[in-house]
Amino acid sequence: MILGFVIIFVSIGYGFGNLRRPGPGLYPFFIAVFLILPFSIILFISGLKPKRSEPLFDKHGLRRFLLMVLTFFLWIMAMPFLGYVVVTFITAYCFCKVMMLEGWLKPLALSIATALFIYLLFDVWLYIDLPRGILG
Amino acid sequence: MVNLLACFIGALVGTIVGVLPGLGPTATMALMLPFTLRYGPETGLIMMAGIWFGSQYGGSTTSILVNIPGEAASVVTCIDGYQMAKKGRAGAALALVAVGSFIAGTIGIIGLQFFAPILGGAALSFGPPEYLAFMVLAFILLSNLSGDAPLKGFLMVGLGLFISSIGINPLDSYPRFTFGSDKLMLGIEFLPLAMGFFGIAEILNIAVETYALPMVKKLRLKELYPNKKEIRRSISPTFRGSILGFFCGLLPGPCTVISTFISWSLEKRLSKTPEEFGKGAVEGVVGPESANNSAVMGSMIPLLTLGIPFAAPSAVMLAGLRMHHVEPGPLLFQTNPDIFWTFIAAMYLGNLMLLILNLPLVGFFGRIATIRPQMLMPFISIICLVGVYSIRNSIFDVWVMIFAGVIGYYLRRWKFPIAPFIIGVVLGPMTENSVRQTLMIFKGNMTLIFDRPIALVFLIVAAAFIVLRISYPFLRRKFIVQKV
Numbered sequence: 026m027i028l029g030f031v032i033i034f035v036s037i038g039y040g041f042g043n044l045r046r047p048g049p050g051l052y053p054f055f056i057a058v059f060l061i062l063p064f065s066i067i068l069f070i071s072g073l074k075p076k077r078s079e080p081l082f083d084k085h086g087l088r089r090f091l092l093m094v095l096t097f098f099l100w101i102m103a104m105p106f107l108g109y110v111v112v113t114f115i116t117a118y119c120f121c122k123v124m125m126l127e128g129w130l131k132p133l134a135l136s137i138a139t140a141l142f143i144y145l146l147f148d149v150w151l152y153i154d155l156p157r158g159i160l161g
Numbered sequence: 162m163v164n165l166l167a168c169f170i171g172a173l174v175g176t177i178v179g180v181l182p183g184l185g186p187t188a189t190m191a192l193m194l195p196f197t198l199r200y201g202p203e204t205g206l207i208m209m210a211g212i213w214f215g216s217q218y219g220g221s222t223t224s225i226l227v228n229i230p231g232e233a234a235s236v237v238t239c240i241d242g243y244q245m246a247k248k249g250r251a252g253a254a255l256a257l258v259a260v261g262s263f264i265a266g267t268i269g270i271i272g273l274q275f276f277a278p279i280l281g282g283a284a285l286s287f288g289p290p291e292y293l294a295f296m297v298l299a300f301i302l303l304s305n306l307s308g309d310a311p312l313k314g315f316l317m318v319g320l321g322l323f324i325s326s327i328g329i330n331p332l333d334s335y336p337r338f339t340f341g342s343d344k345l346m347l348g349i350e351f352l353p354l355a356m357g358f359f360g361i362a363e364i365l366n367i368a369v370e371t372y373a374l375p376m377v378k379k380l381r382l383k384e385l386y387p388n389k390k391e392i393r394r395s396i397s398p399t400f401r402g403s404i405l406g407f408f409c410g411l412l413p414g415p416c417t418v419i420s421t422f423i424s425w426s427l428e429k430r431l432s433k434t435p436e437e438f439g440k441g442a443v444e445g446v447v448g449p450e451s452a453n454n455s456a457v458m459g460s461m462i463p464l465l466t467l468g469i470p471f472a473a474p475s476a477v478m479l480a481g482l483r484m485h486h487v488e489p490g491p492l493l494f495q496t497n498p499d500i501f502w503t504f505i506a507a508m509y510l511g512n513l514m515l516l517i518l519n520l521p522l523v524g525f526f527g528r529i530a531t532i533r534p535q536m537l538m539p540f541i542s543i544i545c546l547v548g549v550y551s552i553r554n555s556i557f558d559v560w561v562m563i564f565a566g567v568i569g570y571y572l573r574r575w576k577f578p579i580a581p582f583i584i585g586v587v588l589g590p591m592t593e594n595s596v597r598q599t600l601m602i603f604k605g606n607m608t609l610i611f612d613r614p615i616a617l618v619f620l621i622v623a624a625a626f627i628v629l630r631i632s633y634p635f636l637r638r639k640f641i642v643q644k645v
Contacts, residue, residue: 032323032338039337044605049335052593053326060319063312070312081574086369090570093368093542097361097563100546101556109550113543120539124368132539139540143547151199153551 026064032057092123108158109147114140164503167197167204168511171211176518178212178232179219180526181534184541185232186216187473187583188359192541194352194481195548202485203500207507209481210461213474214266214508217417217453218515221258222526225251225446234417234453237425241438241445248441252523253387257395257443258450259519265403265451266512269458272407273465274505277494281466284491287615289598292467294616296592298623299469303413303581305630314581317572321585322592324349331590332597344557351480351586353549353562358579359473360545361566366573367534391443398428398448406452410459413471415580420456421449458508465489465501469588473580476587 032053042048082090100116107115117139121132147153171193178189190209197205220235225242238258245254287295304314327338328348339345387395402424409420428448429438438445463471468490470476482489487497494501519526549562569579603609610616 028323035338039335044600044607047597047600049330049333049337052596053323053337055596056319056323056326060316060323063315063319067310067312067316081571082369089368090365093365094563094567097542097546097566100543101559101563104550105556109547113547116546117539117543120542124535124538126535126539135536135539139543142540143543146196147547147551151196151551155547155551155554 026061026068029057029061029064032060089123089125093120096120096123104158105156106158108160109155110140110144110160111158113143163200164204164207164507165510167200167208168211168507169514171208172215172218172511172515172518175212175215175217176219176515176526177215177529179216179235180222180529181532181537184363185359186213187477187580188356188363189216190474190477190481191352191355192360192544192548194477194484195552197481198484198552202482202487202497203503203507205481205485206478206500206504207511209474209478210457210504210508211511213457214454214511215515217450217457218259218262218519219526220453221262221446221450222255222519222523225254225258233415234421234456235450236418237421237449238446240425241440241442244439244441245443245446250387250391250441250443253391254443254446255523256520257387257391257447259516259523261395261399261402261447261451262454262519263512263516264399265406265455266458266515267509268400268403269407269410269455270505270508270512272455273458273461273508277462277465277501280462281491281494284466287467287491288613289595289602290610290613290616291619292591293595293599294610294613294619294623295467296469296588296595298619298626299413299471299588300581300585301623301626303471303584305626310576311630313577317577317579317582318585321582321587322589324354324582325586325589326593330593332594344555349561349586350553350558351476352484352552353558354565354586355473355477355480355583356545356549357562357565358569358572358583360541361562362569362573362579364538364542364545365566365570367538387443394443395447398424398444399451401427401431402448402451403455406455407459409452410456411462411471413463413584416460416472417453417456420452424448424452465493466491468493468591470584473583476580476583479587 036050036053036057039050039053040048041051041054096116096119099119100112103115104112114136117136118132121135126132126135147155174189174193175186178184178186184192190212193208193212194205197208216232217234220230220232221238221242224230224235224238225246228239228243230236230239242254242258245251300315300318304318305311325348327345329336329346336346402420405424405427406417406420409423410416412419425438425445425448428442428444429435432438432442432444434442460472460475463469464475464479468479468488470479479489487493487500545562546559549558550556552558572579599610600607610620
């Protein structure tokens with residue numbers, strides 16, 4: 026709803042032109058109306074219905090969700106400095122642990138295999154130049 | 162040779178994806194798209210179609226063996242397929258499904274080969290008003306057929322259209338919604354969005370859920386032989402499902418899923434023994450599985466002839482073709498006929514490959530279903546990250562993917578359909594062009610669109626559909642009251 030009003034506000038600034046020569050703001054304005062109308066009806070209908078509070082996560086689910094997102098962030102932040110092979114190995118290990126793979130040998134083997142596969146696929150086969158970081 | 166290899170890889174990956182619960186064909190196709198960029202557009206198209214086709218084949222395996230649909234189009238197969246497995250007829254069901262899918266796939270390809278050039282020729286007479294009316298119809302059908310709440314579908318289409326309007330507008334070179342950011346000038350790329358909404362969201366979903374491992378019974382090759390009665394009972398449902406599925410493929414929305422539900426209901430209605438449905442009727446397995454294979458080919462028609470994808474996987478295909486600077490549509494048959502005919506030839510062979518792959522390797526694919534998704538997800542997460550980064554060497558694209566993944570996770574939980582959003586993103590620029598060109602042609606008087614017969618037909622169908630949808634609950638209530 027807020028997004029719809031923001032689009033309307035911004036698109037007014039772009040200018041509507043006229044119907045014979047539409048300006049850049051006219052189309053986003055239509056989209057905003059298209060967004061606000063169904064959302065208002067959904068809000069109205071959900072306001073009429075009795076509230077059912079279904080939790081999105083259980084305690085462990087929320088923890089795993091946050092850890093997964095943090096691991097994705099780790100890859101994005103560290104990749105330009107450490108290089109894609111090293112960071113792939115580290116994040117693959119983290120993903121394995123977040124996904125509750127038991128022990129250390131299986132996650133270690135899986136992360137080494139993933140890093141090796143990624144190197145062979147992108148560097149050797151596809152010749153894509155990715156940041157190598159400390160492996161320069 | 163490269164195309165054949167692409168077809169084989171697509172079919173194999175698609176079958177595995179179909180077998181594994183979790184990643185669907187759309188996420189996998191988006192995932193594989195960066196790897197096709199090294200080759201020509203036809204190779205990319207063939208691999209994408211192979212994945213989609215293969216996932217329909219593979220989806221039935223786990224539905225029959227363990228009562229877990231590998232993907233949405235195999236949900237119906239669980240009803241009778243698993244009951245057949247409980248009676249010891251799993252092998253026969255799998256064999257009949259494989260042969261039925263092969264026949265359906267072949268019928269679908271013949272239909273595509275026959276109808277696509279004709280419809281492509283007819284679509285040459287479409288101007289901006291016809292395209293605009295057709296897209297209005299497509300968005301209305303899509304919102305109604307994807308998920309149980311049409312308003313949520315509308316909202317998602319609107320969001321998709323908005324996302325596609327970010328960046329410099331090519332019509333007047335005016336930057337919109339960039340808020341001064343250079344990264345947003347070129348707009349938000351489709352692929353990170355698709356991989357986020359379908360791939361990362363699914364990975365997060367699997368990380369949050371606890372997954373119980375299915376038990377899969379070992380199958381020997383000799384158990385695959387169906388008996389004469391089963392073969393006789395499967396022939397008509399296979400052909401009916403094939404034809405029905407092909408025409409369902411022309412519908413916007415999850416056409417493969419819709420085709421299976423319609424086929425199952427149709428077979429039950431036509432059956433002399435409807436009481437067997439739900440208890441292991443072979444018609445209830447073969448019909449829907451033939452329908453979903455044929456629907457894949459049917460849904461290629463709007464994509465190739467009009468350049469308008471009706472389903473999320475075909476939206477990924479369109480994005481892939483655009484990355485190769487190929488714009489599907491009526492002109493495809495004149496400018497790039499080789500792409501279309503190479504695609505058709507490869508699909509015939511791909512269909513045969515799937516039959517050869519699926520019959521003897523059914524035991525292997527069944528065992529794949531026992532791999533915990535938690536083992537695969539770290540690998541798939543990394544492929545998503547590196548794959549998206551490698552397209553433009555852009556960290557911004559990776560941020561977009563993760564952000565889309567988190568939003569996609571919540572939207573799924575709140576039961577918002579994702580396909581209308583993705584199709585809205587892909588069709589956004591085309592919709593804007595059509596709106597602006599139509600306004601200019603009609604000098605601002607939009608009512609003139611009713612003077613265009615083809616556009617008028619599309620708009621009447623769209624209006625009829627809305628009226629039907631609104632009045633359906635009242636009609637049903639009235640009908641039930643009268644019956645009581």
